[in-house]
Amino acid sequence: MMEPIRVVVTGAAGQIAYSLLYIIAKGDVFGPDQPLILHLLDIPPMMGVLEGVVMELADCAFPLLKEVVATAEPDVAFKDVSSAFLVGAMPRKQGMERRDLLAANVKIFKVQGEALDKNAKKDVKVLVVGNPANTNALICSKYAPSIPKQNFTAMTRLDQNRAQAQVAAKLGVPVADVSNVIIWGNHSSTQFPDASHAFAYVNGVKKSIPEALKDDMWLGNTFVESVQKRGAAVINARKMSSAMSAAKAAGDHMRNWFQGTEVGQFVSMGVLSDGSYGVPKDIVFSFPVEIQNKTWKIIPNLAISDFARKMLDTTAKELEEERAEALEIIGA
Ligand SMILES: NC(=O)C1=CN([C@@H]2O[C@H](COP(=O)(O)OP(=O)(O)OC[C@H]3O[C@@H](n4cnc5c(N)ncnc54)[C@H](O)[C@@H]3O)[C@@H](O)[C@H]2O)C=CC1
Numbered sequence: 001m002m003e004p005i006r007v008v009v010t011g012a013a014g015q016i017a018y019s020l021l022y023i024i025a026k027g028d029v030f031g032p033d034q035p036l037i038l039h040l041l042d043i044p045p046m047m048g049v050l051e052g053v054v055m056e057l058a059d060c061a062f063p064l065l066k067e068v069v070a071t072a073e074p075d076v077a078f079k080d081v082s083s084a085f086l087v088g089a090m091p092r093k094q095g096m097e098r099r100d101l102l103a104a105n106v107k108i109f110k111v112q113g114e115a116l117d118k119n120a121k122k123d124v125k126v127l128v129v130g131n132p133a134n135t136n137a138l139i140c141s142k143y144a145p146s147i148p149k150q151n152f153t154a155m156t157r158l159d160q161n162r163a164q165a166q167v168a169a170k171l172g173v174p175v176a177d178v179s180n181v182i183i184w185g186n187h188s189s190t191q192f193p194d195a196s197h198a199f200a201y202v203n204g205v206k207k208s209i210p211e212a213l214k215d216d217m218w219l220g221n222t223f224v225e226s227v228q229k230r231g232a233a234v235i236n237a238r239k240m241s242s243a244m245s246a247a248k249a250a251g252d253h254m255r256n257w258f259q260g261t262e263v264g265q266f267v268s269m270g271v272l273s274d275g276s277y278g279v280p281k282d283i284v285f286s287f288p289v290e291i292q293n294k295t296w297k298i299i300p301n302l303a304i305s306d307f308a309r310k311m312l313d314t315t316a317k318e319l320e321e322e323r324a325e326a327l328e329i330i331g332a
């Protein structure tokens with residue numbers, strides 16, 4: 001039997017966590033043989049609700065779940081964790097951009113960065129889900145200097161999954177037959193969903209997406225805009241932001257990080273820019289990556305069209321502006 005690993009989920013009494021905890025505890029993220037100790041963090045007024053979540057986790061009788069620690073203390077929540085899902089933050093409401101959440105949320109990620117630095121394993125893998133996710137991840141890593149910068153990532157996997165689903169629907173093929181759609185940049189309405197390097201199996205034949213679709217107008221306009229605005233469309237319909245799909249995406253992101261990607265498969269993750277593709281350094285920017293031995297690597301040498309260049313520059317500029325705002329808010 002493998003030794004249990006400690007996994008923390010913040011915002012554990014909230015709506016994303018309600019779906020995510022099930023996915024993790026069932027073994028879909030860390031594998032069917034990996035026992036787990038779940039650490040659940042929320043704020044003091046939510047401890048009653050969290051108690052109910054703890055009861056339900058017990059009632060699920062998950063064989064892999066060895067222990068649950070529910071707390072409002074970051075030092076307890078982050079103690080010895082190998083994986084951290086930072087979900088706890090205010091969600092946006094109808095009519096807001098995710099960036100409007102900076103003032104409310106960025107301070108949370110400073111405190112949690114400090115708590116990770118002090119308590120977590122030094123190889124902890126951190127996924128920031130709380131919005132604005134890219135800039136929150138940047139701030140979190142700044143306050144955890146003893147943990148390598150590569151261990152902090154932001155979630156754009158939901159955008160990737162949305163984009164993959166939309167391309168599959170347009171082509172009329174199963175979603176699993178579409179691969180390597182890329183999300184570049186910010187998890188915001190400036191992100192660039194890019195299917196120019198993606199491919200699909202159509203009637204058993206592997207084809208590039210532009211070749212299979214033969215509709216560059218759709219790929220450069222409707223597709224880009226509908227992925228950029230999908231989160232807002234869900235909020236308009238549900239009056240609450242995406243939760244089930246966000247939880248699924250968080251599980252996908254961490255599963256690939258721990259268990260690797262398939263040969264030739266790209267996944268998109270917000271990571272600290274190293275200047276690849278002419279993107280400024282010191283912002284958390286979503287790139288296509290491949291993962292082996294729990295280490296991600298940006299896919300190099302993809303062709304960037306003039307259109308793509310403009311889209312990358314626009315989303316990078318927004319991230320630089322968010323960084324300046326965030327640093328001002330936390331007084332750094
Ligand atoms: N990156 C992405 O693709 C997505 C990001 N999100 C973001 O995820 C975040 C969470 O969304 P939901 O679960 O729907 O919100 P929610 O409001 O249902 O739950 C958030 C939970 O976080 C808790 N919380 C607040 N401050 C905290 C702190 N300092 N420490 C620990 N817990 C804290 C709240 O008490 C609440 O229980 C939001 O910021 C939302 O915008 C949502 C969907 C997709």
Ligand SMILES: O=C([O-])CC(=O)C(=O)O
Pocket residue numbers: 091092098131158230231232234235241242
């Ligand atoms: O749109 C929102 O505010 C929630 C979110 O990040 C998403 O659904 O992608």
